[in-house]
Amino acid sequence: MSLLPVVVGTEPGIKLEIAGYWLASGILGVSAASISRVYxxxxxxxxxxxxxxxxxxxxxxxILAESHNGLLNAVGLTNPGIEEFSRELSSINLSEIPVVISIFDEKVEGMAELAIxxxxxxxxxLELNLSCPHAEISQIAHSPELTHEFVKGVTDVVDCPVFVKITPNASNIIGVGLAAQRAGADAVVAVNTLRAMKIDILQRRPVLGNAVGGLSGAPLFPVAxxxxxxxxxxxxxxxxxxGGVSTWKDAVEMHLAGASAIQIGTSVMEGLEVFREIKTGVAEYLAREEFQSTSEIVGLAGGKR
Ligand SMILES: Cc1cc2nc3c(=O)[nH]c(=O)nc-3n(C[C@H](O)[C@H](O)[C@H](O)COP(=O)(O)O)c2cc1C
Known part of the structure; x- marks a missing residue:
């Protein structure tokens, strides 16, 4: 028996199980070849x-700069658009490779159309990106009302599961999460990058072309x-x-805080073996501590008992 469940399909009648270790949005997930390689x-x-x-x-x-063992990015949501992307995706066997499509739009109607x-x-x-900290959409997941509008706009028009990616920059992240839940989200994805910047002390100006970017990697971990x-x-x-997961210990800690599944972004840039290393380490931890599955440790350290 595998200690680590994976996500199962979404065919009618089969419950979507959210578990395992996933590639986070924005890192390698744009070409068919890289999607297949990561899987x-x-x-x-x-x-x-x-x-x-x-x-x-x-x-x-x-668009990228290192700072304090973390990464700053201000990519700015570069992407080929849904039509070109659907051509790219058509060469992948989606019943073999589980793919979640992340989408964004600054208007509710645009997001709904794109979601269809x-x-x-x-x-x-679908994963709704309501939270890129260096683009027009950055403010959506600061507001429970806007979050509700965007999520409802999508859940009203699609049948597939909807995940909502939210931001650590929000002052009321619980309110935002509850708004997503009320609007019919199947899960929340926490968190996107933290608004941050770096200044070049000789040029005396911001390093990133956009001045402000998003912080990811190790320094984001305790915030996440x-x-x-x-x-x-x-x-x-x-x-x-x-947010900042790079080892099996990070993964266990994040499960204990309440994460059912975990996405990995920045540390994938160090090498794709991170997925297998984390799975092996978590499985050994579970066996040592006499748990049968990660689902038994989700939220164990949390306030909801
Ligand atoms: C270069 C780069 C590009 C990213 N692009 C996206 C994106 O397009 N959509 C999104 O929702 N998140 C994007 N993110 C955020 C990641 O998905 C993730 O939420 C964040 O980096 C924290 O996880 P990590 O510390 O494991 O990287 C990007 C992150 C990086 C570093």
């Missing part, structure tokens, strides 16, 4: 780069754990944890 390297699910209705160039460079198009491609779920812990105390829907 065959051990990711249970691949979340695509966030896709919009139209092609988008993104912010001027530099994306759902027609038969992904396991706090957000997940808070959300788990209030929400009934599952939480998909993301």
């Amino acid at each position: 065959h390297s051990g990711a249970d699910v691949v979340v695509t780069k966030s896709i919009g209705r139209h092609p988008r160039r993104g912010h001027p460079g530099p 198009q994306a759902c027609d491609l038969n992904p396991r779920a 754990v706090r957000c997940i812990y808070d959300l788990h105390s209030a929400l009934d829907i599952p939480i998909i944890g993301v």
Whole structure:
């Protein structure tokens, strides 16, 4: 028996199980070749780069900078648009490779239209990016009201599961999570990057072309754990944890805070073996501590008992 369950299909009658270790949005998930490579390297699910209705160039460079063992990015939602992306995705066998399509739009009607198009491609779920900290959509997941409007706009028009990606920059992340739940979300994804910047001390100006970017990697980890812990105390829907996970110990800690599944982004840039290393380490931990499955440790450290 495997100690680590994976996500099962979404055919009618089969319950969607949210578990395992997934590729986070924005890292390698844009070409058919990279999606397939990540899956065959051990990711249970691949979340695509966030896709919009139209092609988008993104912010001027530099778009990446390192700071304090973390990564700052201001990519600016560069993507080929849903039509071109659907051509790319058509070469992947989606019944073999579980793909979640991440989408964004700054208007509710645009998001709903895009969600219908994306759902027609038969992904396991949609992930609504309401929270990129360096683009027009950055404010949506700061507001429970706006979050509710966007999520409801989508859940009203599609049948596939809907995940909602929220931001650690929100002052009331529990309110935002509850709004997503009320609007019919199947899970929340916590968290996107933290608004941050770096300044070049010789040029005396911001390093990133967009000045402000999003912080990911190790320094984000304790912030993500706090957000997940808070959300788990209030929400009934599952939480998909993301932010700074690079080892099996991080993964166990995030499960204990309340994450049912975990996404990995920045540390994938160090090598794709991270998925298998985390799975092996978590499985050994579970066996040593006499648990049968990760589901038994989800939220064990949390306030909801
Ligand atoms: C270069 C880069 C691009 C990203 N692009 C997206 C994106 O398109 N959509 C999205 O929802 N999140 C995006 N993210 C955020 C990640 O999915 C993730 O939430 C964040 O990086 C925290 O996880 P990590 O520390 O494991 O990377 C991006 C992150 C990075 C580093």
